[in-house]
Amino acid sequence: MATPLTAARLLKALRDEGLKVAEHRSWRTHHRNAAGPWGGVHGVMIHHTVTSGTGNSVELCYNGYTGLPGPLCHGVIAKDGTVYLVGNGRANHAGRGDRRVLDAVIKEAATPSPQRNDTDGNRVFYGFECVNLGDGKDPWPAAQLLAIERAAAALCRAHGWSRRSVIGHLEWQVGKIDPRGFSMRTMRTRIGKRLGGSAPGPQEPPPAAPASYEPFPGPSFFRVGRNSPVVTAMGRRLVAEGCGRYQVGPGPQWTSVDQASYAAWQRKLGFTGPDADGIPGRTSWNRLKVPRKS
Incomplete structure (x- = not known):
C-alpha cells in the first residue's frame, strides 16, 4: 500500500517521464474525499471517455454529470498526447470491482477475469481517461498510446511498482469494455520495457527524418x-x-x-x-x- 502522491509530486513525475502536462482549473484541490477514503493506492487504471474533442472531454471529466460528480479521473489523455490534470484525490472513475483483481494487482500477479463488483476501486487506483469514442473505430494515435505508456510508467516508477500494477477498467469491473481499441497486455509490455530503463527526461530526441519519400505511384x-x-x-x-x-x-x-x-x-x-x-x-x-x- 502506497501513500498517494501530492499534486506537486504527481506533476513532476509525469513531466519527468517526458509528458506534456496541462493543469486544468483547480485540479490540485479537486477531489471526492468527502465521499470516502483516498489511499493507500495500489495501481493505475486506464479508461476511454466515450466522447470526442479535447475541450469538452476535459470539462466533463472535471465536472462530472448528474448522478456522478467530478472529478471522473486524475488525468485526461488527449489524442495529441497531452495529459490534462483534472483531479487530485479520490475520483469517480473505477467504481466497484472484483476484490480478487485487486489482490492480484497488490501481488503484481496476472489478474483474473472480474466476476463480481464487491470492492471500492476509487480508493485505491489512479485513473486516466483517454479521449476516444470506444466504438472500436475511433483511432488511437501513436502519440496518445505513447502518453498512456508514459503516464502509467511515471506512477509505477514513483511508487516502485511493476507493469502488473496497470490495468484497464474492463479488467476490474464486470460489464465494462474500456479501453477498447488496443490491448492492455500489449500496453503493459510497453510499460515494462520503459520501466526497464531509466526515465527519459522531459524530452526525447525526435526520430531522424527519412532521407527520401515514396513518389506518388498514381x-x-x-x-x-x-x-x-x-x-x-x-x-x-x-x-x-x-x-x-x-x-x-x-x-x-x-x-x-x-x-x-x-x-x-x-x-x-x-x-x-x-x-x-x-x-x-x-x-x-x-x-x-x-x-x-x-
Missing part, C-alpha cells in the same frame, strides 16, 4: 488486390497522423480500410466530396510523406 496503383510494402508504409503514416481506421494492421494489401483511412487524411487536409474519396492524389500523397522502402 491513382491506378490503389486498387483491390494490390499487395505492396508501399501500402503498409502508407498505413503506418496514416496511423501516425491519427487517421488510421485499422483494427488489425496496417498490412501490405490495399483494402477498403486503407481507403477509409486515406479518406480521413484527405478530410484532415481540407478536401471534401469526390476529392476525399480515399484514393490518393498527388497533393495529399506528397503531404503524407511516406518513407521510401529500400
Whole structure:
C-alpha cells in the first residue's frame, strides 16, 4: 500500500517521464474525499471517455454529470498526447470491482477475469481517461498510446511498482469494455520495457527524418488486390497522423480500410466530396510523406 502522491509530486513525475502536462482549473484541490477514503493506492487504471474533442472531454471529466460528480479521473489523455490534470484525490472513475483483481494487482500477479463488483476501486487506483469514442473505430494515435505508456510508467516508477500494477477498467469491473481499441497486455509490455530503463527526461530526441519519400505511384496503383510494402508504409503514416481506421494492421494489401483511412487524411487536409474519396492524389500523397522502402 502506497501513500498517494501530492499534486506537486504527481506533476513532476509525469513531466519527468517526458509528458506534456496541462493543469486544468483547480485540479490540485479537486477531489471526492468527502465521499470516502483516498489511499493507500495500489495501481493505475486506464479508461476511454466515450466522447470526442479535447475541450469538452476535459470539462466533463472535471465536472462530472448528474448522478456522478467530478472529478471522473486524475488525468485526461488527449489524442495529441497531452495529459490534462483534472483531479487530485479520490475520483469517480473505477467504481466497484472484483476484490480478487485487486489482490492480484497488490501481488503484481496476472489478474483474473472480474466476476463480481464487491470492492471500492476509487480508493485505491489512479485513473486516466483517454479521449476516444470506444466504438472500436475511433483511432488511437501513436502519440496518445505513447502518453498512456508514459503516464502509467511515471506512477509505477514513483511508487516502485511493476507493469502488473496497470490495468484497464474492463479488467476490474464486470460489464465494462474500456479501453477498447488496443490491448492492455500489449500496453503493459510497453510499460515494462520503459520501466526497464531509466526515465527519459522531459524530452526525447525526435526520430531522424527519412532521407527520401515514396513518389506518388498514381491513382491506378490503389486498387483491390494490390499487395505492396508501399501500402503498409502508407498505413503506418496514416496511423501516425491519427487517421488510421485499422483494427488489425496496417498490412501490405490495399483494402477498403486503407481507403477509409486515406479518406480521413484527405478530410484532415481540407478536401471534401469526390476529392476525399480515399484514393490518393498527388497533393495529399506528397503531404503524407511516406518513407521510401529500400
